[in-house]
Amino acid sequence: MRKYLKVLNIGIQTNLIYRYNFFILAIAQFCPLIATLILWNAIFQSTDQSHIQGYDHIKIVSYYVLSMVAQQIVGLWFMDYEITSDIRNGQINRFLLRPIEYIWYHWVIILSRKLILAITNSLPVIIGFYLLRDQILPPVGLQALLMVLLMSFMGLFLNFLITYCAGLIGFWLLEVSSLFFIYYILNFFLSGGMFPLDLLPKPFYAVVRWLPFQYMGYFQIKLYLGDYSVSEGWAGLAAAFIWILVFWGLSRFLWFRGTRRYSAFGG
Amino acid sequence: MRRYLYLYGLFIKNGLIREMMFRWNFIIRIFTEVAWLAASLAFWQVLFHYTGRISGWNKYEVYLLVGTAHLIHQAFEGLFFSNLVQIPEMIRSGNMDFNLTKPLNSQFLVSTRYIDMGSLANVILGFFIAGYAVSHLHITLTPLKIMGYLLLSLNGMLIYYSIMFTLMTLAFWIVRVDGVIGVYFNVINFARQPADIYRGFLKIFFIFIFPMLVTINFPVLVIIRGLSFPLFIWSLAVGLFSLYISQLFWKYALNHYSSASS
């Protein structure tokens, strides 16, 4: 455990140095949100309905704001790049030799990043939600909020496992970096980052609900807004847990086959 | 001038050789962009399921906007982007020195060396979407309109180039500029939406102060609504001015580099 704490410490330090970067990016990330909200404002003005598929203006605004928060919590950009480049330039040997598990190493790094993010961003987010309490809906209840937090953690871990598996493809394919972008786009779309998934035509929505991606944003937002009840939340938790098991198994399998192949090729 | 054209020919040839070496990367890159295009078309398709028009724009007008955005972005990425994002690394590793000792315009050399054929292939796709949209719009295309459209698209691309080039030039002072690249990709989101959703001051802001509507919306407006002559001239002025600023800033940065770096 101690060694992972050390990794955590170093992770925090390097991230602090680049917090400048964090800061500019954090501000810039409001641009797509603002652009989207302006668009929805125009849509509501262009139709005579006050609701679109159960969403009124304030609910849509809340949805997108929450979606941005969810992406901050669940999003894992470039971890897959780090893994493939570790594989390609032989850095991975360090982990094959040392008594430290590669997967947990990455998980701890991710946690340190998220911790920094939580420390720097929680307060502004809470204050923002308070100041905008007339524009953004509050969580439907305390139980629901706790459920949202728990599910967010599950969503992060699930995304971590999928991204980790994607990175391990580097054992077989050298040029996979562009593949990750397809995954990002897919993830963004299917987790409801572009629009609420229930706006999709019925047959598509039915399919999307069976995929793991909705647990990386959409599901949590619907819990927060009260569209899903807490008991539906438990069902979602179970489903997310099954997905975690599936990708956990896949990651073990890929790691096992990958490292065997790697040592067979001599790195 | 002839030397520059000939060199550009060589860059194209080298780009082709590289793509043939990394065939898979080429194919995957095309698919990535197609996925992105599909996602944004799906987005608008879903929205227009619930409303006939958005601020006066119908579905196919927006599709024309999506296609135009695609072709302008892809042309920019294919011709310049991969060069520009390498600037920080070139400065850090010291390989920038080679570019500066060559008897050529250094901005030309650092901006144009790599040509990404995967993105250029996507330009064709952008034209295809745009053409599909126009065919549903009952518009008569005149040669003048098409010329205006192409000219302003080119102009939009040069504005993106100038912004990105200026941002990357910051690397002479700042060590890590990946945050800056993120800023660029976030900010250009304003440009991808129909101009008329912006009202009042916001519209003036995005045309005259931070001219994001000039890049993608104006070429589209030339075709679907017509663009007034003063605004047309304004667009070109913005393009030329931003190009001029990028050049000025580059020279300033080089002076800084020669007086301060080690």
Next chain:
Amino acid sequence: MTIAIQVDKLTKTFSVQKKEPGLWNSVKGLVRPVYQSVEAVKNVSFSIEEGELVGFLGPNGAGKTTTLKMLSGLLYPDTGKASVLGFTPWERKENYRRIFSLVMGQKYQLWWDLPAMESLLLNKEIYGVPDKQYQSIISELTEILDVKEKLHVPVRELSLGERMKMELIAALLFSPKVIFLDEPTIGLDVVSQKKVRDFIRFYNEQNKATILLTSHYMSDIEELCRRVIIIDHGLILYDGGLKGILEKFADSKVVTLILEKPASEQDLAGFGEILLNEGEKVMIKIKRESVSKLSAELLNKYSVRDLTIEEPPIEDVIRDIFGNFSRK
């Protein structure tokens, strides 16, 4: 002889941010950075004639690269003047950039993914080399450097030595009149080092190009340069012939004796520092001024089969100079 490079009292000072280790200090550095000025080059003057091949010698951070960068026009000096073939380098005139070339070991101008041939073609166009001249230069240079078959191999698949040879060809294919070589042999294996070295000599002799060469490796300098400029901490310590270094800096010579029978170490130690004592063969370091006197004494005292007096290895002398200098 005409003068190709004239450097007059060049001075360059950098201001560097002072960085201290630790989390707290890095946060402090963000708020209030502390700058420190480092004098990289101090009042440096020299002149080099056309066709000369001059070695530029000094430890890391001595100011060699800074000087080369100023002569390439990449850096402005704070004060001082320089002229290379009539051009002031930092004006960066296009006509100046056409006639000089900069080669840096461990930095590459070749395109990584493409065969070296493509990068060479690119340079041909950049410098506007006529086809005929290009053909003959390429075939000549690849012949000498023995990389003819490697022209069509992607650069990333070349060995370090082969890559450096290609870099040299790329840098020389437009027949520059002045060449700055910054550590061209660094990291290369001994065979490639020798090949590159031979090539530089050949090129200098054949094209009468003026070459300024920096290197860590004494053997590069010893084999190539008749004239050496030694620089340390931004100051020129020495400018002159290789032999002169010994006269100026080596205060002793090495006397090697082959004796009939072994002599006692104690007795020998009276003459000077014993470098080697293998019984029959003895090497003693003797102060320059007393060499002739003490050699005569040695011949008197022992039955000597053979006695030779040599200069100490130049590498040791140089190491002594830098050692002394940094200690001051």
